[in-house]
Amino acid sequence: MNSDLVRRARDWQAQDPDPETRAELGALLEGGDGAALRERFGAKLEFGTAGLRGELGAGPNRMNRVTVMRAAAGLARVLGPGRHVVIGYDARYNSDVFARDTAAVLTGAGLRASVLPGPLPTPVLAFAVRHLVADAGVMVTASHNPPRDNGYKVYWGDGSQIVPPVDREISDAIDAVGDVSRLPLGSPDDDTWTTLGKEIVASYVDAVTALPIGDARDLKVAYTPLHGVGAVTLTGAFLAAGFEAPVIVDAQAAPDPGFPTVAFPNPEEPGAMDLALELGGRIGADIVLANDPDADRCAVGVPLPDGGHRMLTGDELGALLGEHVIRNTSGDERLVATTIVSSSLLGKIAAGYGVRHAETLTGFKWIMRAAGGDLVFGYEEALGYSVGTDTGLPVHDKDGIGAALTVAGLAARAKRDGRTLLDLLDDQARRYGLHATSQLSVRVDDLSLIAGAMAGLRATPPAELGGRKVESADDLREGAGGLPPTDGLRYRLSGGARVVVRPSGTEPKLKCYLEVVVPVTGEVSEARTRAAADLDALRADLSAALGL
Template identity: 75%
Template sequence: MSDLVRRAEEWLAQDPDPETRDELGRILDAGDAAALMDRFGAKLEFGTAGLRGELGAGPNRMNRVTVMRAAAGLARRLGPGKHVVIGYDARHNSDVFARDSAAVLNGAGLRVSLMAHHWPTPVLAFAVRHLGADAGVMVTASHNPPRDNGYKVYWGDGAQIVPPLDAEISAAIDATGPVDRLPLGDEWETLSDAAIVEPYLAAVTALPTGDDRDLRIVYTPMHGVGGEILLRALAAAGFAPPAVVDAQFTPDPDFPTVAFPNPEEPGAMDLSLRLAEKVGADLVIANDPDADRCAVGVPTRDGGFRMLTGDEVGGLLGEYVIEHTSAPGRLVAESIVSSSLLGKIAKAHGVRHAETLTGFKWIVKAGDGLVYGYEEALGHSVGSDLGLPVRDKDGIGAALTVAGMAAAAKREGRTLLDLLDEQAERYGLHATAQASFRVADLSLITAAMERLRSHPPQALGGRAVRSVDDLSAGVDGLPPTEGLRYRLDGDARVVVRPSGTEPKLKCYLEVVVPVTEPGAVPAARTKAADDLESLKADLTTALGL
């Protein structure tokens, strides 16, 4: 207890934030050992996803001290004279953390460009390359709960950092002394709308969206920062203004209408789908709070609406982009947990295909000629023959391209569901699902992974396990990462991995059902749904969670 108190008092002495000082003072006055252990018994680790965690006092929380230390570590790794662009979303303290970062970086002798407003993450990723900067920082926790915030670092190539940069920056952070001794600057450039948003909009509206524009769209930014930019992008591309979910349009860091501000979460899209039914929409589009993800909903044949999975959108967008680009040596890429459908599409069109580790930091580095990359968690990076305008997932560019694809289908009397059925007939029905286990104690995830390794399942969902890849050893030329991949009889696959940003164990399931004759897709979907449920049940038992 005495060591925790000492560390807390040292933290308190350097903390510039009266709110977290008050929080920590109350904990010390109360002698609350559990609260001190929670905040000072561990620390947020800086990795390839940067930092992300709950707001509060101490090294195991996101706060001004944690952020200033991160900025000081980044400054040390870059060195004086380098240029850093900083962006931020509308979460609690995002603007404060951005200004603190600017002050620390500028005080260390770096040139800083700070965005004038809370704008989407893809705008920051675009800005790094557009301005020729050496690095970028985005203060965001994406779709995490309201009490979280985060700190993402981009390098000069416009992509998120990968090893060994993460370890080098982390070591520099650890070498940082008390933040109240850091020199602070106040001479940074403020990036206006004209300087960065307008060039970004010009880049994404040049994506292959076709010429068709007859489409009724419903849109929600999920209380985040994508609303204004998406409306401007649609208008610039020639689409009519969408019907917006008013209750979710204005940025609000408390996300009052949703339990989790993630379009994938149950109930998050209810307001959008109700509005879509009311206005007779052709398409529903949602961004997550920092607008790097794009969710898509469509009318069903029985008069309702349903959300497409990230893999369904990935297959549709992948084929659409391939058909609307022509440069030699084109490449499409996806993460190892995404559907195998994209690889079959690429082979049929004579286009190169690559699998990478999860995360767009890997996808955008898949190789030269990349025109499209995606991961199943609603992340898409759409390019053209000129390449990717954003070397990260971009929910605005993806939304524009989906709208163009849906408008073209509508002109032909078809819907995105018709396009999905046609793909199933050509390549087989690729059905995917995810099982996620959120835990309060991360040791439960470690124990579950150890259990799978020591007692590997021989069968899952009635299918024999044909092979097991331990991803921690590195497979197929990929860097090592924590996870297991099971290949099952009958063209099925399961991947189990801990989340890199949330206290979750994630399981990714895929079954492929052949479609042997026209009209057989509904039966194939029913069989696939049953097979996925069987896989989930057996996997839950094997994990012991």
């Protein structure tokens, strides 16, 4: 084996406080497994606007206690002594350990740390940062990633995720951290390290139950937290708001980091909603709700008249919630925001009500910084929503529990009127045209394939996709439309269609976002059939152009 690789592995092992990962490295060194060592030490997890996220294991290219302690030390150097950081964690493997390590490093560096009282949803942490007037927050979670992953998200004092240049400053400070075994560490016995009580959760529930839910409460809900941490907080919020408690999928109710009933703990993935939809049919639920494991996303299923269910897309739910918020708030400066990969429908709804609208880069860190007014609603197509009131947003990040409460109120009102959420979607299609969206997502083992596909599109841009002329093409690396530069391509097609292609920021995927707009001149069902065919044609041509 390479001697430098062996030296780095032994240096890492010597400072590692975790006996499990020390043993992992010992076995690899003893077995002479150079390939496994190169995988762990040939690269490192890069700290960016999404923080850190990766597979658990030993070495700088894995999530482990050394990686987390280095991240905490870097954050401490950027913030400086005396600053206050709130720390939350979910129920994934080692999340509680990583949270305690973070508190120990921060307090050892002279900062104050407040740790949430147990495994809790990410939106509770985002809320707590502002509620406690902290300087920053850390959430240990990998959201809906596979079971062997974990992650580390950093929030700034405004309660939203960090953006440049703060991410680079923290990354540079992390790189300057030496042997973590030499870091001074605080303890729970220090006055600077506090474990918060349940009052912080109660304050969060008070905030989300003040959202524009409406006054209708007759609704039967089936719900799954997908083995995550959402069930207790969501149930408490529903009861506090006056709803009946949702009926929870028993096999998925308790937090379980192994996620034993799903291939991927993501409500968008095939099969993930099967148990919830089955429960919804069995109990005659009016809607089926799901959170992802850290409960910052919300998915909704609606029963069909002839049996079965239809899952709403993120864009469909975003349009329903957006119009609902606009109708139930007031103020000339109101602003609603979404991302460049989400549907264009929200902009048309906002224009119809005389409300301001903004488009941002992908991610709630950008939505929360949308300029041009007082933000009362933001969403992204990946099932992320932040619902606000006249006075603003209680959570400056996506909030799957606040969204679930609000959509429950919307569905209850529709039920009182003898209608469903599907009827409300048809109403929007008639008013604004049917905006149908879909995705083409390609997962790869070799990230160079994604870079090659993007380079190919830039070198030979398509002139036509799905039978529609490409009317304009924007290379988002150049900061098109005043947006910050990002790796992506946007094509505007004839007839109001649109395609955006970008590498995922958190997974080894190339993601393509497709939208067509079909006028409704007869039955909405006819427009949906035409839109589905148009999306299929777009998907086929784009797949061929990518060459993956």
